[in-house]
Amino acid sequence: MAHGAGGKASRRLVEGLFAPLLFGDSAEPLGDAALLSINGAPVAITTDSFVVKPLSFPGGSIGELAVNGTLNDLAVSGARAEALVVTYVLEAGLPVGILEAEVRAMARAARAAGVRIAGGDTKVVEHGKADRMYITTTGIGRPLRGVTIAPRSVQPGDKILLSGPIGDHGITILLARGELDIEAELRSDTRSVFPLVEAMVSAAGPGIRWMRDPTRGGVATSLNELARDCGHGIVLLEELIPVRDAVRGACELLGLDPLHIANEGQFLAVVSADYADAALNALNLATGGEQAQIIGEVREQPAGSVLVTTRYGGSRIVDMLVGDPLPRIC
Amino acid sequence: MAHGAGGKASRRLVEGLFAPLLFGDSAEPLGDAALLSINGAPVAITTDSFVVKPLSFPGGSIGELAVNGTLNDLAVSGARAEALVVTYVLEAGLPVGILEAEVRAMARAARAAGVRIAGGDTKVVEHGKADRMYITTTGIGRPLRGVTIAPRSVQPGDKILLSGPIGDHGITILLARGELDIEAELRSDTRSVFPLVEAMVSAAGPGIRWMRDPTRGGVATSLNELARDCGHGIVLLEELIPVRDAVRGACELLGLDPLHIANEGQFLAVVSADYADAALNALNLATGGEQAQIIGEVREQPAGSVLVTTRYGGSRIVDMLVGDPLPRIC
Numbered sequence: 001m002a003h004g005a006g007g008k009a010s011r012r013l014v015e016g017l018f019a020p021l022l023f024g025d026s027a028e029p030l031g032d033a034a035l036l037s038i039n040g041a042p043v044a045i046t047t048d049s050f051v052v053k054p055l056s057f058p059g060g061s062i063g064e065l066a067v068n069g070t071l072n073d074l075a076v077s078g079a080r081a082e083a084l085v086v087t088y089v090l091e092a093g094l095p096v097g098i099l100e101a102e103v104r105a106m107a108r109a110a111r112a113a114g115v116r117i118a119g120g121d122t123k124v125v126e127h128g129k130a131d132r133m134y135i136t137t138t139g140i141g142r143p144l145r146g147v148t149i150a151p152r153s154v155q156p157g158d159k160i161l162l163s164g165p166i167g168d169h170g171i172t173i174l175l176a177r178g179e180l181d182i183e184a185e186l187r188s189d190t191r192s193v194f195p196l197v198e199a200m201v202s203a204a205g206p207g208i209r210w211m212r213d214p215t216r217g218g219v220a221t222s223l224n225e226l227a228r229d230c231g232h233g234i235v236l237l238e239e240l241i242p243v244r245d246a247v248r249g250a251c252e253l254l255g256l257d258p259l260h261i262a263n264e265g266q267f268l269a270v271v272s273a274d275y276a277d278a279a280l281n282a283l284n285l286a287t288g289g290e291q292a293q294i295i296g297e298v299r300e301q302p303a304g305s306v307l308v309t310t311r312y313g314g315s316r317i318v319d320m321l322v323g324d325p326l327p328r329i330c
Numbered sequence: 331m332a333h334g335a336g337g338k339a340s341r342r343l344v345e346g347l348f349a350p351l352l353f354g355d356s357a358e359p360l361g362d363a364a365l366l367s368i369n370g371a372p373v374a375i376t377t378d379s380f381v382v383k384p385l386s387f388p389g390g391s392i393g394e395l396a397v398n399g400t401l402n403d404l405a406v407s408g409a410r411a412e413a414l415v416v417t418y419v420l421e422a423g424l425p426v427g428i429l430e431a432e433v434r435a436m437a438r439a440a441r442a443a444g445v446r447i448a449g450g451d452t453k454v455v456e457h458g459k460a461d462r463m464y465i466t467t468t469g470i471g472r473p474l475r476g477v478t479i480a481p482r483s484v485q486p487g488d489k490i491l492l493s494g495p496i497g498d499h500g501i502t503i504l505l506a507r508g509e510l511d512i513e514a515e516l517r518s519d520t521r522s523v524f525p526l527v528e529a530m531v532s533a534a535g536p537g538i539r540w541m542r543d544p545t546r547g548g549v550a551t552s553l554n555e556l557a558r559d560c561g562h563g564i565v566l567l568e569e570l571i572p573v574r575d576a577v578r579g580a581c582e583l584l585g586l587d588p589l590h591i592a593n594e595g596q597f598l599a600v601v602s603a604d605y606a607d608a609a610l611n612a613l614n615l616a617t618g619g620e621q622a623q624i625i626g627e628v629r630e631q632p633a634g635s636v637l638v639t640t641r642y643g644g645s646r647i648v649d650m651l652v653g654d655p656l657p658r659i660c
Contacts, residue, residue, distance in 0.1 A: 001454050002454075004454025004455070005454075010452065013452060014452070017426075017430060018433060018452070021430075021433045021434055021436075022416070022433060022437050022447040023448075023449075030449075034448035034449040036412060036448060036470070038368065038373050038412055038470065038471075038472050039472045041369040042369065043371075045468075045470060046449060047415040047417050047450060047451055047466070048451045049419050050453075051419060051459075083366050085364065085375055085376070085468060086352070086377070087378060089381060089419070089464055092331050099347070100347060103348060103351045110352075116366075117352040117353060119360075119363065119364040119376060120352065121377055121378045122334060122340065122343060122344070122348070122379075123381045124333050124657075125334070125461060125464075126331070126461075129460065130459065134419055134464070136417050138375075138377055138415060140366070140368060140373070140375060140470060141368075328453075
């Protein structure tokens with residue numbers, strides 16, 4: 001299960017098996033979307049399978065997540081989604097009402113984002129060979145002008161921005177399974193982050209060096225990947241990282257770090273120091289970006305690692321997610 | 331299960347649920363790929379999930395099928411594949427050797443076709459929540475010049491071309507499951523048909539009106555969909571349809587019609603009468619197209635249906651596939 005959790009085991013699987021065989025000897029760091037040239041036009045493409053359990057949860061459901069998750073991978077790659085295609089793997093016996101609800105959720109999310117669903121495919125497997133339904137979405141889009149995402153351009157002195165509170169999605173899913181005797185007023189943060197990205201790019205495009213949506217593996221895993229790819233250190237000030245009380249409380253009870261918990265409606269950005277305030281202002285003024293924060297900065301040390309410091313001067317190295325405390329989160 | 335078989339129930343599901351909700355009120359007939367414009371450049375896109383059982387079979391395996399199946403959907407839409415993206419849904423406990431074999435099969439098929447694999451995603455579900463692995467591939471490509479696929483342009487007098495013998499894939503899968511006490515020297519026909527399509531387009535592009543790869547539901551289902559979309563009748567001469575003895579024998583034993591059996595390396599084309607010989611010659615001269623045939627023609631009657639005639643003057647209407655005699659064929 002850990003190989004699907006988005007942390008260290010996932011990274012080993014991708015870097016040890018998939019990438020060398022499938023992507024050849026490309027030396028580019030792996031991003032959220034691939035950039036291609038079709039007939040001379042730049043095109044961004046990204047794909048994800050969704051196996052979230054349960055299918056619906058406070059704040060969202062698999063259909064909505066499958067649309068917004070893919071839109072977000074394009075957004076943090078600096079691309080505006082133009083179209084989605086979708087496949088369903090359905091378990092025989094799935095009530096048609098459940099399928100219809102998720103198809104409607106997809107249509108609604110796509111319409112809200114102004115993105116066309118251009119095609120799809122459906123397969124049915126025997127009862128017991130899937131868990132109700134799995135959805136795969138692929139998004140294609142066109143790169144926004146005025147922004148280039150490149151982890152290797154990240155420099156000491158750059159600021160780390162976070163769009164809002166972390167951990168809402170992962171903890172909501174965990175509680176929605178009903179296996180723990182914990183209740184909390186919490187909803188998944190699932191949404192399209194493209195409007196926020198677009199606002200930030202308009203205001204601070206030339207200063208944006210890197211973006212990522214910290215889904216599986218959370219903020220800690222995304223920033224560890226960045227630290228490794230850019231070779232610098234990432235230093236976060238813990239008190240600046242927005243975490244709701246309900247998330248913090250559940251994490252304390254369960255021995256989890258909010259920095260490892262999945263998000264579905266937040267993104268991280270590295271912005272040069274001279275553009276950081278403009279980027280933050282743009283986010284804070286946009287709907288849904290009111291709680292965006294500068295949470296830290298890039299330094300020379302600890303090279304390749306993520307260090308979290310507290311207001312009392314304590315500090316700890318935070319690694320990628322190891323193992324899988326929360327399987328099937330998206 | 332019938333809803334996944336590609337026949338009547340699948341069509342009802344797509345036309346009754348997916349299309350109205352997801353594709354809006356587009357009046358275009360559903361094709362194998364969608365044509366989009368990104369930054370002014372025409373781009374074709376198609377997506378498919380693969381759930382074939384068993385994972386490997388004489389002539390191919392799920393990884394190879396997932397690449398070639400998607401390349402073929404682009405090919406019969408008149409597009410050259412430029413890149414693929416891929417997702418895996420893996421069952422926890424899957425031996426890594428099996429995964430590696432399928433990743434290698436994908437890489438090999440993509441390399442053979444000269445197509446880049448640009449990205450991907452992996453999810454892991456608990457043991458018992460998938461059947462070893464499901465693969466989803468999405469292909470994007472650029473439309474070939476000089477050919478337009480449009481079922482509504484099909485006219486009485488046009489000829490129906492078939493690239494080679496039918497039923498090899500479906501019967502191979504059926505026998506590979508080992509549930510029947512039948513043995514036969516048979517291999518799946520899985521391959522990329524793009525080289526054949528390209529040769530035919532070069533020789534007869536202006537005369538080509540429609541193409542389709544008759545996968546789930548077979549030749550009968552593809553031609554019934556065409557008959558419905560164009561409003562004319564499709565008349566086939568049974569003796570001209572190439573079927574290997576092993577396929578014919580298995581179908582007779584099992585009460586199946588080869589016209590309903592899935593193919594993975596064949597395609598159908600409708601070509602205007604004045605270009606039909608040029609198209610057939612081009613196929614027959616290309617490697618792997620030696621057994622291509624003109625198998626029938628478009629007539630005014632029976633409008634909206636497919637009629638098969640025998641050399642003795644008998645005839646029968648052949649409907650779309652109903653039910654699912656061969657689940658999880660691709």
